[in-house]
Amino acid sequence: MGSEVEGMYVRLVEAVKESVTIPVAVKLNPYFSSIPNIIHQLAEAGADGVVLFNRFYEPDFDLETETVIPNLQYSTSEELRLRLRWVAILYKQVQTSLAITGGVHTAADVIKSLLAGADVAMMASAVLKHGIGHVASTLAEVQTWMEHHGYANMGQMQGRMSQRMVHNPTAFERANYVQVLQSYKPEGGEGSN
Numbered sequence: 001m002g003s004e005v006e007g008m009y010v011r012l013v014e015a016v017k018e019s020v021t022i023p024v025a026v027k028l029n030p031y032f033s034s035i036p037n038i039i040h041q042l043a044e045a046g047a048d049g050v051v052l053f054n055r056f057y058e059p060d061f062d063l064e065t066e067t068v069i070p071n072l073q074y075s076t077s078e079e080l081r082l083r084l085r086w087v088a089i090l091y092k093q094v095q096t097s098l099a100i101t102g103g104v105h106t107a108a109d110v111i112k113s114l115l116a117g118a119d120v121a122m123m124a125s126a127v128l129k130h131g132i133g134h135v136a137s138t139l140a141e142v143q144t145w146m147e148h149h150g151y152a153n154m155g156q157m158q159g160r161m162s163q164r165m166v167h168n169p170t171a172f173e174r175a176n177y178v179q180v181l182q183s184y185k186p187e188g189g190e191g192s193n
């Protein structure tokens with residue numbers, strides 16, 4: 001049962017918190033039936049932060065040899081959207097800090113993460129692809145953007161585009177799907193007007 005799996009996570013966090021004094025962050029997958037509910041339970045159990053989301057390394061099939069290929073694929077910025085949506089919804093709704101991992105590649109991705117409400121934006125694939133120097137160049141680009149937009153520090157940006165702060169909070173909700181579909185414009189070819 002889902003609640004048993006959740007209970008396992010909660011007991012694990014309680015046990016870890018009892019045995020260490022350093023802050024504990026829990027990296028979650030996006031497949032819980034209620035993300036806010038599990039985060040609430042983990043915060044109650046003492047989790048200092050949650051990291052959204054773990055990326056599963058789904059294996060591919062090789063059709064020549066009919067074998068399973070467990071190859072590692074780097075992420076792309078496209079994966080960020082799921083994280084942005086959840087952090088924007090969770091900002092100030094849960095008593096734990098929020099980190100984004102998965103799809104943070106560029107300065108724009110870091111800025112979006114902060115605007116959604118993240119305390120931390122993590123990079124793995126981008127650093128592996130571009131080297132460690134990518135961190136400094138990304139930070140410099142973030143700084144330039146902040147200067148152009150009149151932000152003196154990251155705290156001022158944090159959560160500015162969270163669900164509670166945007167003009168149209170329904171943009172983050174399921175009902176908005178209808179609007180999304182209505183906004184679709186064919187790029188040309190069949191079906192275009």
Ligand SMILES: Cc1cc2nc3c(=O)[nH]c(=O)nc-3n(C[C@H](O)[C@H](O)[C@H](O)COP(=O)(O)O)c2cc1C
Binds near residue numbers: 053
């Ligand atoms: C080579 C490699 C090793 C990783 N090892 C771990 C690990 O030991 N523990 C973990 O939680 N995540 C691990 N990850 C996942 C990353 O921490 C990160 O969450 C994931 O790659 C998504 O972020 P990205 O889009 O910036 O790559 C690893 C990723 C890569 C590419």
